[in-house]
Amino acid sequence: MTERAARKRTRSHCKRILIPSAARNYKYTHQDLHGGEKRKLVTAMGVCGPTRLRWGPVVRVLVLQAAWALGGGQVRYSVPEEAKGGTVVGRLAQDLGLEAGEAEARRLRLVAQGRRASVEVSGASGALVVSSRLDREELCGKSAPCALRLEVLLERPLRVFHVEVEVTDINDNAPLFPTATKNLSIAELITMPGSRFPLEGASDADIGANAQLSYTLSPSEHFALDVKSSDENMKSLFLVLTKGLDRESLAEHRLVLTAIDGGRPALTGTVELLVSVLDANDNAPQFNQSVYKVRLPENATEGTLVTQVGATDLDEGINHEFSFSIVSLVPAAKRDIFSIDAQTGEIRLRGPLDFEEVRLYELQIAARDMGVPPLSGHCSVMLEVLDVNDNAPEVWVTSLSVPVPEDASVGTVVALLSVSDRDSGANGRVRCAVWPPAPFGLVATFAGSYSLVLREALDRERVSEYEVEVRAEDGGAPPLRASRGLRVPVSDVNDNAPAFAQAVYTVLARENNAAGAELARLWARDPDEAGNGRVSYSVAEGGAGAGAGAGSGWRPASSYVSVDAESGRLWALRPLDYEELQVLQFEVRAVDAGEPPLCGNATVQLFVVDENDNAPALLPPAGGGPGPWAAGEASASASAPGSLWAWAAWGAPAGQVVAKIRAVDADSGYNAWLRYELWEPRGKGPFRVGLYSGEVSTARALEEADGPRQRLLIVVRDHGEPSRSATATLSVSLVEGAEAALSAAAAAAGASSSGAGVRPAAGAEGGAAAAAAATNVWLVVAICAVSSLFLLAVVLYGASRWAPRAAVLAGPGPATLVCASEVGSWSYSQRQSRSLCVADGAGKSDLMVFSPNCPPPPGPAAENASAEKGPSLSPYSSGTSSFPRNH
Known part of the structure; x- marks a missing residue:
């Protein structure tokens, strides 16, 4: 045998299965039975004969890996129905790439979507096992394939995997006829060979090959069985008369109709056909159509006309009269939802239609005459149910991770949701949205699965909790909607520093106050909560230079004042002396208890108010x-x-x-x-x-x-x-x-x-001449001094006129008093100040101007008025009076 022939024969005995590229280097040896030569066949996967038995587990693992790689993260398993509890469906943890013990540590668990799951995850091994009885017919009915859609959740970090477990059918249901005995009446002689009598077929709850029925009839020289397939799942049975009947020879025929399914081993069901041979009426009613095809929407109301059938009978008299009846219905369980008028042939609804349960009905209608024996004609009514949008979407929350920290990054998964709609086509296509649209959004992860993720940064101080609504809408006309509300609280982080109500605080304190007296109360606001918003206060920095009475040097603010760490109350540590300290400026710091702590500062200006504690x-x-x-x-x-x-x-x-x-x-x-x-x-x-x-x-x-x-x-x-x-x-x-x-x-x-x-x-x-001479000398000196002073005054006046300064108003008017601030002590404009030199004492530039009246004319009268009423104080008066202010 040539090598080419050997390869061809090998391919005829081997099964090719596509596997991932990682497994394509496997080589399998096959013994050529005729040539006796071993050849290495390098295929995607070629297993046959004994090698198939040896590499069976490897093939299953590689197939699962290939399905995982091609499915984009979806794992598929299959398990036969009626599997015993504890049967291992698949090594889920291993197929997900988890190490030993990691499945239990990360809480590997399943979430079923919309139906009860009959499988579970073994906590120790991470294997997917059967937990309760699996009945494919109970789970899916006639739907194929029957798949359990599961979501596998892993925590730390949160991940979701999608698993489909297909429940495969086994041949556990035998074909079943509606009745155990079927009675037929056939007139002798007038019933010609080739006449056909419809029979009700059997039903099988299984699917696929296990539900593909074939029929056999017990041997008979008068009857044969005719099977016609109107649909791949529906077959019409007819009992065909092959030879004329003679009631006198045999009045009753007993036949056995057997239904055999396609399972291995095959199961059977039987019905006994009891054929009574009648005499007389030789024309059966004939329908206008052999098959009536009707389409109705599933929301058709009770009493809706399905169709009207018609038939004729060539006989006369009583043999010409006939009535209609529903002989059989597929599926048989829905027999009660149709009725037929025996005289008119109108078929009407008596119950609701449901596209999601049954999409196609087949009714066998009989027209039976009144002859003796009566004859019947038959036709079929094929009713197709049209889907309408009568099922609203359903939304489930499979996982919710709350509260969400306010510093969570954009894209953080908050919740996992599943959405489904029982309708089909456009009616079953669901669109999802989240309201309000910010700060969360929806991301589709798989068909019918969504993740609620963070789209914008959060701020707990602005919004501490969100009420999120996930809205689902199908594509029907009109669309149906469903919603699911979620409560998403936001947890606090320390992202706000304490802030004082004022940047600068002005505090007044009278001198000679008692030690420990409260001067003011400071308060800083921190919008964070718990420890992140708990504020403590302290004196940060600042101080003042000591006055002459207390010695020279600089003293920190902490030697004068103290602030309570919790309440923010400002206390005086010792009595204050205006002559030593007029203004004390320092900073108070507010620090929260967050991690890391944040702080804020405020400047405090402490003004000491003078008391009359010094005598002249x-x-x-x-x-x-x-x-x-x-x-x-x-x-x-x-x-x-x-x-x-x-x-x-x-x-x-x-x-x-x-x-x-x-x-x-x-x-x-x-x-x-x-x-x-x-x-x-x-x-x-x-x-x-x-x-x-x-x-x-x-x-x-x-x-x-x-x-x-x-x-x-x-x-x-x-x-x-x-x-x-x-x-x-x-x-x-x-x-x-x-x-x-x-x-x-x-x-x-x-x-x-x-x-x-x-x-x-x-x-x-009349002084003496000597005294007058001495006086003249001093008068000359005095005149020179006065002249020099006058010239200096003129120069200073001119300079002051040209210097840039604000205008000074003077003239008669009421007395004017200027207060610099809320400190309470007098302040004086430098533009109106005059220096008062008193012998060797220090000059003071602070003057208090009471009245800008013009000076009185010189003379004794003015002196007397000044002595009696006090001086008229004016910035332009030579007799300006002032009082000193200690600086």
């Missing part, structure tokens, strides 16, 4: 005068050492300035605004003191009757509540004019050009 202090005379000032509440007599003294000439006119009292207050604002009062002597004394200037001047012309010396007690008070004061004692010596001039010259020589603490009286009329 008298300044020493400028240039180291002849004696110290008396400070505090104590006073000294004119003769005591260290008392303030001055000279005044007899006959000096009223308004002559004798001396100037200088004092300063460490407080600020009203608490540092000083006024001067003359306590002694009271009444009409020869001297008076300026209320705000502190200048001691003559109230009238001095006389010898006033005595050689006057002792004045002057009280300096501030405007605080309550006010504080200091007293000064001034001794004024009354001398002759020449002596007063010499004393003034001596005092001027000892004083600096910045001004004297005591202003002696001017020279009196």
Whole structure:
């Protein structure tokens, strides 16, 4: 035998099965029976003879792998019906590529779609086994193939696989006739050979080859069986008379009709045909059509006319009269849903049609005459049921993974759903959508299977829970809809930092407050929940430079204030001193308890409000005068050492300035605004003191009757509540004019050009020539100094006019008071400020402007008015009064 012939013979004995490329390198050896030569056949898979038995398990595994690779992730198994519980359908875990023990660790489980599953997954081995009785006829009826669609779920991570288990049919149902005995009546002689009598066929609950029936009739010389196939699943049986009957020879014929299915081994069913030979009537009714074909929609109502059959009988008389009846119906279980009018032949519905149950009905109609014996004619009515959209889609949630963290990435699978529709064609095609369309969407994973996935980023602070509705709509007209609601909560992550209500907090605190006093309460909002939204507070940074009274250096804010970590209350750690600290600026930090923690900051500006806790202090005379000032509440007599003294000439006119009292207050604002009062002597004394200037001047012309010396007690008070004061004692010596001039010259020589603490009286009329000469020298010096100052003032005025600044309004009008902020202390415009130099004391640029009135004309009258009513304060008045403010 040639090699080509051997190959041809081998191919005739082998079965070819396509396998994946990974298995195409397998080689199988086949022994040529005739040539005795071993040949290696390299095929996709060729197995025959003993080799097939040896490689059977390998072939099954490779076929499963090929099905898995070609099916795009779908595993298919088959199991025969009536398999015992525990029968292994397939090694599911191994076919899914899982390692040993991984199936149980990842909770491999099945989810059936719409029907009870009769298989389960063995937890230890991961094998798919039969759990309960499998009856293909009960599961699928006559539908083929019968497949259980399952979803296999794996957790950590969540994955879904689709498994189809096909339940294969076994020949477990024998053919079954409607009745055990069938009676037939055939008239003798007039029934000609070749006459046909319809018989009801048997039904078999199996499918495929197991339901393919063949019929045999017991041997008879008068009868034969004629089988016609109107459809691949339906056969029409007729009993054919092959030889004329003779009732006198044999009045009754008993025949056995046997139905044999195509199973192995084959099962049979029988019916006994009892043929009675009658005499007389020799013409049977004849129908107009042998087959009536009708189409009705499945929603046809009860009483709908299916069709009307008609027949004729050539006989006369009673043999001509006939009636209609339904002889048989396939399927037999639906016999009651049709009725026929015996006289008119109208066939009507008596029950509902269901396309999903039965799609084709075959009715055998008989027309039986009234002859003796009666004769019958037969026809078939083929009713095709048309599908209508009478089944709404069904939606199942097979898996739901909630809650979803708000930082979940786009594409995260939230739920798995299954959708089905019992209708067919366009009526069974289902479209799915999710509402609202954001932030979730649907992704089709397999026919009828969807995944609900995340389409947009989530924000729990905006929406903490979603009510999602999955809507299904079929393609019918009109379409039917179904929906399934899902509740998807969102879990929190720490994605929001604490935020203060204000970026800057302004806090007012009076000085000398008690340690531990609450200054303010801060609050930061964190929209996260639980620990992610729990906020703690702390002082982050900030501080202030220490004042002169407390030593130099910088102190942190934590040495002055503290914040409660839970409530955000701001406490004072110690009493505050305005003279040491006016403004304290620092930051407060709010930190949440999330992982990692997030924080927010706010700036706190703490303003210390001044209290009147400092009494006025008298300044020493400028240039180291002849004696110290008396400070505090104590006073000294004119003769005591260290008392303030001055000279005044007899006959000096009223308004002559004798001396100037200088004092300063460490407080600020009203608490540092000083006024001067003359306590002694009271009444009409020869001297008076300026209320705000502190200048001691003559109230009238001095006389010898006033005595050689006057002792004045002057009280300096501030405007605080309550006010504080200091007293000064001034001794004024009354001398002759020449002596007063010499004393003034001596005092001027000892004083600096910045001004004297005591202003002696001017020279009196008729002074001595020597004193006048000395005075002239000093007058020249004074004129030069004044001229220089005037020139400097003109230059400064011109520079200020050309400098870029805001306009300053001046003129008569009401008093104006400017408050810088809610701190409560006075503030003054730098454009209206004037520096007040008092001897060697530090200059202060803060002035309080009360009235922009124009200065009064010079003269004694103006001086008297100023002394009585107080100075009229104006930024353009030479007699501007001010009170110092400590910085």
